[in-house]
Amino acid sequence: MTERYPGSVPKIWASPDRPGFSKTFEFELDDHLDIQHLTRQTLPLGPALGAAGFIALFAGLMLNFDKWQAGNKAEFTAYVAIIVIAGMLVGALLLKPLRRLLRHIYYKRLAKSGAIGKPITSTVDKDGVTFTVSGQTITCPWDTLYALEEDAGTFYFWMSKTAAHAWPARLFASDEDRQVFRDSVQNWSGRQIASPALLARLGVHGRANLPD
Numbered sequence: 001m002t003e004r005y006p007g008s009v010p011k012i013w014a015s016p017d018r019p020g021f022s023k024t025f026e027f028e029l030d031d032h033l034d035i036q037h038l039t040r041q042t043l044p045l046g047p048a049l050g051a052a053g054f055i056a057l058f059a060g061l062m063l064n065f066d067k068w069q070a071g072n073k074a075e076f077t078a079y080v081a082i083i084v085i086a087g088m089l090v091g092a093l094l095l096k097p098l099r100r101l102l103r104h105i106y107y108k109r110l111a112k113s114g115a116i117g118k119p120i121t122s123t124v125d126k127d128g129v130t131f132t133v134s135g136q137t138i139t140c141p142w143d144t145l146y147a148l149e150e151d152a153g154t155f156y157f158w159m160s161k162t163a164a165h166a167w168p169a170r171l172f173a174s175d176e177d178r179q180v181f182r183d184s185v186q187n188w189s190g191r192q193i194a195s196p197a198l199l200a201r202l203g204v205h206g207r208a209n210l211p212d
Helices: 029-036 045-063 065-069 073-113 175-189 199-207
Strands: 021-025 120-125 128-133 136-141 147-151 154-158 164-167
Touching: 029 073, 029 154, 029 164, 029 199, 045 065, 045 073, 065 073, 120 164, 120 175, 147 175, 147 199, 154 175, 154 199
Parallel strands: none
Antiparallel strands: 021 120, 120 128, 128 136, 147 154, 154 164
């Protein structure tokens, strides 16, 4: 019987009578964002404000072009600057609700495709990584994996440069559990786990040009 502790996930480290690690869990929205994008923020602050400022700049130039033609360059510059600042402020105010909207849209899309809300039974042992979801079992021997990475406590088993099977950080009850898991994976695979992670932080578009 699996030993449990109040307020924690089951202990999943290997033992003499259990030569591997096994866990059943579900992927959450943030797990997919970690693999597919550079950040969990579907609308990062810098690019969002930059876009708002660019749109406001274009509007300011169009609305005040008559002042430039009339030779009122100081007035033209002041009005354009005010519009740009106002546009960026509006963008900042809309950022939070827009992020919630985008996360909701992304979640609905993943739920519709069955990528969220489906139990995944995953086993990591001396033979490699095996996981079953929706009745389909995928087995990845260690020598077939593209890369092994760890980022913020989450382990990524890259089957290719774009597809990864992850063991999220929340599966580990303690740093000790995580260290035992890490040491076992490195021993079984004969490879070092890359940390900080490169592939996980590139995002899907950044990985597209990497060698196969």
